[in-house]
Amino acid sequence: MNATFTYHDETVTFDDRGDPPGR
Numbered sequence: 001m002n003a004t005f006t007y008h009d010e011t012v013t014f015d016d017r018g019d020p021p022g023r
Helices: none
Strands: 003-007 010-014
């Protein structure tokens, strides 16, 4: 269930866990 959201004014791809990359 990959989706792109705006995170910290940057476009990142959330993984299956729904966590932004780097966490």
